[in-house]
Amino acid sequence: MRIETIRAAGDRPAHIRHDDLISAKGISVVIARQLILQNIDLSVPKGSFVSLIGPSGCGKSTLLKVLAGLVQPTQGSVSIAGLAPVEAARKRMIGLVFQDANLLPWKNAVDNASMLLGIADKSLSRSDLRARGQEMLELVGLGDSAHKRPNELSGGMRQRVAIARALALDPAVLLMDEPFGALDAITRDSMGQSLLEIWQRTGKTIVLVTHSIDEAIHLSRHVHVLGIKPGRITESLDIALPYPRDLSVTEDPEFVRLVVQLRTMLRSSHQPGGAS
C-alpha cells in the first residue's frame, strides 16, 4: 500500500513536482481513537483539476478538511504554496465550497457572494464588496439575480452563489466537498459544465471531493481513489481526455473505458485493508 501511495504522488515526471501547489506528505488522522486516514501522500499541481473519489466513510471529506486547515492531521504535513493550510486560508488562498451552500438567508445573493471577502479584508468598502460580489455572480452565471434572497433561488443557484463567495476571495485553490451532491442529475451536469468553464477562465486549482464516477472523469485531470478502513489512496488515474470538455465527452469511447476502469478501482477500494 505504501508503494501505491508513492506511485500516486509519482505519477507525474519529477521535473514538474516543484509546480505542486498543494503537497501533503504522510497524512494520518486519528479521531476518537479511530484511524480515519492513513499515511496519505497527495500532490496537486498548480492549475490542475483533481478529484478525490471513494466510498462513504473513506475519509475523503476529512482529507479535504486537512487540506483546508480545518482538521489538524495527527501525523504528516500539508503545504500550500509553502504555507501551512491555516496560514494559507488567512491569506485568502483557499476557497471552500460544501455540499450545503450555507448562504445567509437575510442577505441577498450579491451580499452573500462578498460576505467572506468582507470578513477577510476589512479595508474594502461596501461598494467595493458589492462590485466584487456582482463580478463573481456574473462569473457563475447569476449576474441578474444579485438582489434575490436565498429563499428565492433554486438549489443549483444557491450553490452557484456559494462558488461565487469562494471565488470572491481570489483563492489559489478551490476545495470543494461534494458541492453538487444535493442537486438533481440535470442541474448537476450543468453545474459541472459551469465549473469547468470557471476553472478554464480563472486558472484556479481545484480539488473536488465526489462520489460520482461520471463527474470525476468529466471534470478532472487527475482522479485519486480512496479506500476504506483505514482511508488511504489506493489508486490514481490520469484522465487524458482533452479540454475543453463538454457533456458530449461522456459519449466518447475513452470516457466509457475510463468509467469502467474507475468503477473497477472503486470496487476493490471497498475492501477493508486494501487488497487491490
Added chain:
Amino acid sequence: MSDQPITDLSEPRLASSWSAATGSWLPAVILLLVTIVLWEAAVRIFAISAFIIPAPSEIAKSLAAQWGTLMQATLVTAGEILFGFLVSVVVGIAIALVIVRFDWLGRALYPLVVLFQNVPKVALAPIFILWFGYGLAPKIGLILVIAFFPVTLSMLAGMQSVDRSLLALMNSVGASPTQILFRIRVPHSLPNLMAGTKIAATLSVIGAIVGEFAGASDGLGYVIQFASTQLDTALVFAALLLVSVLGIAFYYAAEILERIVVPWAPKFSQS
C-alpha cells in the same frame, strides 16, 4: 366528458385569500356567538344569581357603566405590560449574548438561569411588594422574572444552531468570535428570538395581572380583585374581557414585529 377540450388552463384555485381568511375565522366566530347566546339563555332560564355567573348582557352593561374607570385601569395595565415586556426582552437578549460570547461565564450562568426557572415566580410577588412598594417597580420585576426566560432560551437555541460548515468558512478567513457572533449568530437567531418574544408578550400580561393582584391601587388586576370583594361579578368579567383583549393585542403586535424583523423566516401559516 373526457373528449371535451380543456379551455380553462388557469391554476386550480383552492380559495381566494379573503374566503380563506373568513373560512378560518368563521367557525370560531360562530362558536363564540353560539356560546354567548346559550350562556345568556342558561342564566335567564335557570335564574342564576348575577354574582355567581352574570349574563353576557350584564357584563356588557357593566362594561358601559364603568367605561371610564375600566379604560383608565386598562391604560395602567397596558403600560406595565409594555414596559415589563421591553425590559424582559432586553435582559433576556443580554443574558443570551453573555452566555454565548463568554464561555466560562455562560457555563456559570446557564445552570443558574435554569435553576431559577424552577422557582414559582408568582410566589415572588409578595416579596417584590415588600422590596419595591405598590408602584410600577414590583410589576416590572415580576414580568421580568416570568418573561425573560423564553427570550433567553429561544435566542440561545438560535445562536447555537448555526451550521458548523458555515462556522468553518468564517474561521477559515480568520473571523473573530465577535464577528461570528454579530454577523452570523445573532441574525441567525432572530427567527427563534421572535418566537420567544411572542411567548414573552403573553407571559407579560400574566405577570402584570399577578403583580396587581399582589398589591396595587390601580390597573385591571386591581379592578378584578376589588370587584370580586364587592361581589360585582359582572365587573370582574368585564375586566377579564379587557385583559384578554390586551393579551391578544400584545401577541399580534409581537407577530407584526416578527414580520418586520425577520421577513426571510419561514411562516407556519404557509403550510
